[in-house]
Amino acid sequence: MSGWSHRHVLDLAAFSLDDYATVLELAQRFRALPTSGARKLPALQGRLVTTFFFEPSTRTRSSFELAAKRLSADVQSFSPSSSSLSKGESLLDTVRTYVAMGADLLVVRHRCTGVPAALARDLEASGARVAVLNGGDGLHSHPSQGLLDLFTLARHFAPERPGPEALRGRRIVIVGDVLHSRVARSNLWALTACGADVVLCGPSTLLPEAFVDFVAAPPPGQARDPVAQRGRITVERSLEVALPGADAVMTLRLQKERMHQHLLTSLEAYHRRYGLTHQRLERCGQAVRVLHPGPVNRGVEMGGALLDDPEICLVDEQVTNGIPVRMALLYLLAAAEGPAG
Helix, strand or coil, X not given: CCCCCCCCECCHHHCCHHHHHHHHHHHHHHHCCCCCCCCCCCCCCCCEEEEEECCCCCHHHHHHHHHHHHCCCEEEEECHHHCHHHHCCCHHHHHHHHHHCCCCEEEEEECCCCHHHHHHHHHHHCCCCCEEEEEEECCCECHHHHHHHHHHHHHHHCCCCCCHHHHCCCEEEEECCCCCCHHHHHHHHHHHHCCCEEEEECCCCCCCHHXXXXXXXXXXXXXXXXXXXXXXXXXXXXXXXXXXXXXXEEECCCCHHHCCCCCCCCHHHHHHXXXXXXXXXXXXXXXXXXXXXCCCCECCCECHHHHCCXXXXXXXXXXXXXXXXXXHHHHHHHHHHCCCC
């Protein structure tokens, strides 16, 4: 599509409002396609999408692979345990092997921050015509999750025209372990770009006060912020203070290993202070929807009754929306690389 300038998708900090509008518009088109009968589009026919996942994943990996197949791409899955990495081969050399086999688009998830970006730089330096899409790296970024969360909220607020403007002036509360969440970081870039005000809520051990300035300047290596005016970020320690006036609430997965790092006293205590329930959501003062990137720890981030309530909980909708959003990203990156061949 015209106006798309990204060769890779590594971090939403580099996205302009037009970029968000392009992804949401295309995702809405793909979302509207029939869910039965012939589902495939020929858009990526002749392309090879390779998924490199060095961390466990159900939703992200499966939806990327489904997205690629629905666009008629060939899909190749990399398995670290059975690769030559176990023989000492470097990650870059392994990836180059797959590029030499004809991979056009690489989806990379890694536990270390910066790996997808480093691969993109090294492959560009070698002259390889391949696009890299960050499937989640360390504590840094998870751009496709941030985009599908944005799309889910936009569809809720403006079902007919789910564009960036649907978020303008909205109060979105994000609850939980922001410090260790790449999902939260991507959502902060996306939501504030679209004019939403974000309230972060959690204990000081999992939510440093410094997050109020998270989008105040572009990250290192990026010359400028492509968004002229962003929504603001505030931090609240009390959920009872954060919830009134909220238009939507997102809660984050609590990694249980944080207890061993003495960042939490107990899961029960966390749920009492920050767990979402029907009763607690009444403090919002209006009907709100709840999001969670998954997987959910029942009885920790939210109660089981709330998770199973389709009138409030959008978790299944997020999973559904992951496919058209990732279709949009693959389509745009393939188009930027030019015709197959």
